[in-house]
Amino acid sequence: MNLALHDVEYRLGRFILTAVGLGLLLTTVMAMNGIYAGMVEDALSIVRAPKVDLWVVQKDTNGPFAESSRVPEDLYRNILTVSGVSEASPVAYQLLQIEHQEKILRLQVIGYRLGGLGGPPAIAAGRPILKNRYEMVVDRKAGVSLGTQFKFGRITLEVVGLTEGVVSNSGDSAAFITLEDAQELQFLKSNEAIRNDRVRLQSDLSENPQLAGVSAEDLSSLLQSSHIANVILVRLESWANAEEVAKNIARWTHYNVLTSQQQEDFLAKNVIERARQQILLFRIILLVVAAVIIALIIYTMTLEKTRDIATLKIIGAPNSKIVGLILQQSLILGFLGFVFGTIIISLTYEYFPRRLVLLVSDQIMVFGIVIGICIAASGIGIHKALSIDATTAMAG
């Protein structure tokens, strides 16, 4: 005769309500896990999307995500000559914020060469970019419809296609444009800035007697170059060893070369490390709160049964029966709380502002921790139950 199940059945409504409450608490733990996994997935999605092997960035930097990086656009031609390199393309990354339908929309803009590396992984709606200028493919999560036009500085871009699953490490949707458009957005100065630079240059030239005859207008056109990218993406031949090719490229081009794994590690360990620690701490606090709440619930449930437990002792129930009653109820409560938590998070995870990724491994971990907490928390109830004086049952 299972006393725990009978007691649960007798107080079913209250027990279910308690389990739902616990489930809501566990939902927040699961949401935190989901946010963390989503953060890692998001951060890595931008690295994984182009499916490349090497990232050539500015010397002494770990760009383009952890640090800023600038490399000449045509560097890719040199890299293509290195043994083992199959493809190489310049790509520009820039975070832009615009107003769209009275809301602030942040986009991780990725400029790539048509036909080269770094473009959208797949087109979910519309078409890919076909023209060299003024077209755009946006991640579906941005909530932008096909045909929408965005004005960035001096250029207007039209959304011609939608993609999926590429966001920045802060969760902003990716927007793919051509490298030319990206360079104009990121590197080309405004007319006012060009005029100011020209005046400043003319002043500097006039102070140098040897350059007195040189016109600032002639020089500035040479100095104004927007043929810059943030990174050269490199895809290797199947037989090539990534680390060896990386060493060769670094030696010949004097740029820093990161393997995709290194780039992922930088993002996972450096860029999102603080957020990860924050979430980990939050998860620990929530689990401690859950442990305290479960312990209190079990303790209260035990107190309510003081007379029943005393009666059980008098009619000769062994301690194992009483321990079983408390422990099994605690485990049932934890199990139901976990089930409710899983149901709630499964029904709501899509409505969170940040992407939640629910991993089976995380859920197994939460379940294990909940069961551990229940066993530990029931210890307080068990201690109370075993210390109940049997004579309590004989009081009138």
Next chain:
Amino acid sequence: MMQQVSAQNLTKIFGEGDTEVIALKDASLDVEAGEVVALMGPSGSGKTTLLRAISLIDPPTSGKIEIAGETIFEGKRVLIDDRLLRRQRMGIIFQSYNLIPFLTVVENVALVLTLNGVSNRESLNRARALLERLELGHRADIYPATLSGGEQQRVAVARAVVNDPVVILADEPTAALDSERGKAVMDLLRQLGHEKRAAVIVVTHDERMVEGFDRIYHLNDGILTVEHLNSKEKNENGHSAME
């Protein structure tokens, strides 16, 4: 006749030094199989203390107790697992019924059997049969809270006798009942005690219930005396008077 309960020179002292209280003073009693005896006395006289001592719920400070010929307490030592003793050889009835609220009537009765290792199914069958006999069969599958006080106490009696105990201890079983229901419960207790050849010790302060007892023990300030109902003979500690 075999003594089912034999308690010799039981003394129970609570506290020590200045706070010492002697609740039982060399109390002795013997109850044979099938006998039903009453334990009477004013409040605080030590009646419940004596029941707790015999059932080892709160063992005496000194003395000797034998149940069905086996010594379970001697000197100052408990010689048996007290819970095992109660679940296998004793039935205990409380003043306020003490049925487990989250078990149905039949489960409450069957619980004692399952604690003794009887299978669930057989326990429930035996419990149901006993409840039928006590005219509680129609209440078997409901929770105790919906029963009247008299019905709850009859269920408690069923729980106490279902495992065929050698001793039944009842602590003021009629205190919460009106006289008619109280008498019905006492009659049932006497009937089952005789039938199961158990020694029945009933603590009561209700003078209306004394009819039908084989003997009445009186406790006053921890001192036990016995009254033979037929002879009205009184003898301190009752021991020799029972011979």
